[in-house]
Amino acid sequence: xxxxxxxxxxxxxxxxxxxxxxxxxxxxxxxxxxxxxxxxxxxxxxxxxxxxxxxxxxxxxxxxxxxxxxxxxxxxxxxxxxxxxxxxxxxxxxxxxxxxxxxxxxxxxxxxxxxxxxxxxxxxxxxxxxxxxxxxxxxxxxxxxxxxxxxxxxxxxxxxxxxxxxxxxxxxxxxxxxxxxxxxxxxxxxxxxxxxxxxxxxxxxxxxxxxxxxxxxxxxxxxxxxxxxxxxxxxxxxxxxxxxxxxxxxxxxxxxxxxxxxxxxxxxxxxxxxxxxxxxxxxxxxxxxxxxxxxxxxxxxxxxxxxxxxxxxxxxxxxxxxxxxxxxxxxxxxxxxxxxxxxxxxxxxxxxxxxxxxxxxxxxxxxxxxxxxxxxxxxxxxxxxxxxxxxx
Ligand code: PLP
Numbered sequence: 001x002x003x004x005x006x007x008x009x010x011x012x013x014x015x016x017x018x019x020x021x022x023x024x025x026x027x028x029x030x031x032x033x034x035x036x037x038x039x040x041x042x043x044x045x046x047x048x049x050x051x052x053x054x055x056x057x058x059x060x061x062x063x064x065x066x067x068x069x070x071x072x073x074x075x076x077x078x079x080x081x082x083x084x085x086x087x088x089x090x091x092x093x094x095x096x097x098x099x100x101x102x103x104x105x106x107x108x109x110x111x112x113x114x115x116x117x118x119x120x121x122x123x124x125x126x127x128x129x130x131x132x133x134x135x136x137x138x139x140x141x142x143x144x145x146x147x148x149x150x151x152x153x154x155x156x157x158x159x160x161x162x163x164x165x166x167x168x169x170x171x172x173x174x175x176x177x178x179x180x181x182x183x184x185x186x187x188x189x190x191x192x193x194x195x196x197x198x199x200x201x202x203x204x205x206x207x208x209x210x211x212x213x214x215x216x217x218x219x220x221x222x223x224x225x226x227x228x229x230x231x232x233x234x235x236x237x238x239x240x241x242x243x244x245x246x247x248x249x250x251x252x253x254x255x256x257x258x259x260x261x262x263x264x265x266x267x268x269x270x271x272x273x274x275x276x277x278x279x280x281x282x283x284x285x286x287x288x289x290x291x292x293x294x295x296x297x298x299x300x301x302x303x304x305x306x307x308x309x310x311x312x313x314x315x316x317x318x319x320x321x322x323x324x325x326x327x328x329x330x331x332x333x334x335x336x337x338x339x340x341x342x343x344x345x346x347x348x349x350x351x352x353x354x355x356x357x358x359x360x361x362x363x364x365x366x367x368x369x370x371x372x373x374x375x376x377x378x379x380x381x382x383x384x385x386x387x388x389x390x391x392x
Contacts (some may be wrong), residue, residue: 006133006134006136009133010130010133010134011126011130013126013127013130014126014354014357015036015038015126015353015357018036018341018351018353018354018357019034019036019037022034022036022345022351025345030349031349032345032349032350032351033349033350033351033372033376033379033380033383034351034369034372034376035350035351035352035353035368035369035370035372035380036341036351036352036353036367036369037369037371037372038173038235038240038324038369038371039234039235039238039240039369039371040235040238040240040294040323040371041238041371041372041373041376042238042294042297042373043238044237044238044239044242045237045238045286045287045290047279047283047286047287047290048237048239048275048279051275051278051279051283052275054278055271055274055275055278056271061270061271061274062270063270064266064267064270065266065267065270065273066267067258067261067262067266067267068092068094068095068096068254068258068261069094069095069096069097069246069267069268069273070096070267070270070273070274070277071091072273072274072277072281073096073246073268073273073274073276073277074091074092074094074095074096074246075091075277075281076276076277076279076280076281077089077094077096077231077246077248077276077280078090078091078093078094078248079280079281079284080231080280081216081218081229081231081248083284083288084205084206085202085205085214085215085216085218085219086216086219087216087218087219087224087229087248089248090251092251092254093248093249093250093251093254094246094247094248094254095246095247095254095257095258095261096244096245096246096267096268096273097232097245097246097247097261097268098243098244098245098265098268098269099232099234099240099243099244099245100201100203100230100231100232100234100245100246101127101245102245102261102265102268103230103232103245103246103247103257104127104128104131104199104201104230104247105131105134106247106257106260106261107199107228107230107247107249107253107257108131108132108134108135108137108165108199109131109134109135109257109260110253110256110257110259110260111164111165111197111199111228111253111256112132112135112136112137112164112165113136113137113164114136114137115136115137115138115162116137116138116162116163116164116165117137117138117139117140117160117162117163117164117165118132118137118138118139118140118163118164118165118166118167118199119140119142119155119158119159119163119165119166119167120132120139120140120141120142120167121142121143121144121150121155121167121168121169122141122142122143122144122358122359122361122362123144123148123174123175123326123355123358123359123361123362123365124141124167124169124173124358124359125169125173125174125201125358126357126358128167128169128201129141132165132167137164137165138162140158140163141359142154142155142158143359143361144172144175144177147177147317148172148175148176148177148317148326149177149179149180149183150168150179150183150186150187152183152186152187152190155187155190156190159190159194159196163194163196164196164197165196165197165198165199166187166190166191166196166197166198166199167198167199167200167201168187168198168199168200168201168217169200169201169202170184170200170201170202170205170214170215170217171202171204171205171207171208171214171320171321171322172204172321172322173203173204173322173324174324174326174353174355174358174367175317175319175324175326176302176317176318176319176320176321176322176324176325176326177317177319177320177321178208178212178214178320178321179215180215181215181220184215184217184220185220187217188217188220188221188222188223188226191223191226191227192222192226196226197226197227197228197253198217198223198226198227198228199227199228199230200216200217200218200227200228200229200230201230202214202216202217202229202230202231203230203231203232203234203235203236203245204235204321204322204323205231205236206235206236206291206294206295207235207294207295207298207321207322207323208295208320208321209295209298209299209302209319209320209321210299210320212320212321214321216229217229218248224250225250227249228247228248228249228253229247229248229249230245230246230247231245231246231247231248232244232245232246233245233276236291237279237287237290238294239272242269242272242275243268243269243272244268244269244272244273244275244276297374298323298370298371300374301323301370301374301377302318302319302323302325302370304370304374304377304378304381305325305368305370305377305381306318306319306325308381308385309325309327311385312330312384312385312388312389313330314327314328314330314388315327315328316328323369323370323371324367324368324369324370325367325368325370326355326358326362326365326366326367327365327366327367327368328364328365329355329364329365329366330388336354336356336363337354337355337356337357337362337363337364337365337366338354338356340352340354340366341353341354341366343387344366344384344387347387347391348380348383348384348386348387349383350380350383350384350387352366352367352368352384353366353367353369354366354367355367
């Protein structure tokens with residue numbers, strides 16, 4: 001009665017809600033392995049911990065700051081993009097946000113009008129849909145192809161006069177797909193032909209396997225002006241709880257995002273902006289070394305998980321990046337993906353994410369995150385194997 005229509009029709013983040021359920025069980029003493037989480041299991045790298053200590057000693061981080069982010073943090077984000085993905089941004093083309101999640105919300109709110117359509121590729125990270133609805137616009141879902149890559153013809157067919165935004169997530173959560181240059185070029189052409197903005201969530205850009213390369217959409221000809229690239233340090237530096245993200249886009253879009261943010265929460269945490277400024281601007285070699293080390297670790301875990309799933313007869317597309325595998329629920333289990341996740345939670349004491357979180361069509365799938373450490377991955381997969389063998 002007292003809740004707005006807009007909020008009544010909104011879903012709480014499925015992933016956050018499910019994670020709370022799991023965490024309360026752990027708090028109550030249950031020994032659960034968390035494969036449901038979208039966060040790396042690594043400790044924050046030592047060089048970042050040292051910077052945190054230095055910044056803490058120095059103090060002076062208790063004041064309000066610029067809404068768009070400190071100059072240092074914006075320069076750090078710009079340097080990160082340049083060194084990692086070869087795209088050059090001016091600091092005024094960057095906004096520092098409370099995680100990539102806030103950057104996405106600000107981007108949708110700044111760009112979409114009531115009644116506009118935003119094309120989203122499924123299976124997808126569920127918050128895109130809710131954020132687009134919050135912005136008053138309509139999400140239009142287009143399924144990926146059978147390898148979870150972009151189905152360009154289907155995307156083309158979904159574009160109407162009302163389409164203003166195309167959302168891509170590369171590398172992809174939940175499938176681990178990493179888009180090829182050719183498919184990104186086709187997306188660029190669609191964007192140019194239809195005057196669209198591409199909101200490209202690239203939070204897993206540093207986690208690609210088999211010597212593949214992450215190509216930022218903004219690196220393609222004519223696309224820097226047409227895209228909002230969203231990134232952050234939650235995944236790259238195992239800093240999810242510190243909530244440091246950013247968006248890179250035209251000055252016009254960034255100014256619009258700043259306008260919204262200034263009325264919601266003002267600046268992003270000053271302390272961690274100083275930390276990231278130092279981590280990128282003064283310790284880039286250590287940062288790169290950590291990223292390479294983490295990438296190799298994830299690749300080894302990916303190989304282990306895929307080998308075990310094959311042995312269990314579970315079908316999946318081999319992830320090309322990220323730390324997720326989106327797998328098919330065994331044929332002889334007849335329940336929904338929510339029931340399957342609940343079943344594994346109760347019987348294997350392993351939390352996975354139900355496929356339905358990522359799109360209605362994916363109720364025969366489940367997502368495993370192998371972001372945790374190798375011992376946990378081995379133990380968790382062992383438990384799943386035992387449970388599936390004995391009962392399903
Ligand atoms: N985008 C995707 C695809 C994600 O998987 C996540 C987190 O899991 C986010 C954005 C949000 O990241 P952040 O922690 O920076 O808000």
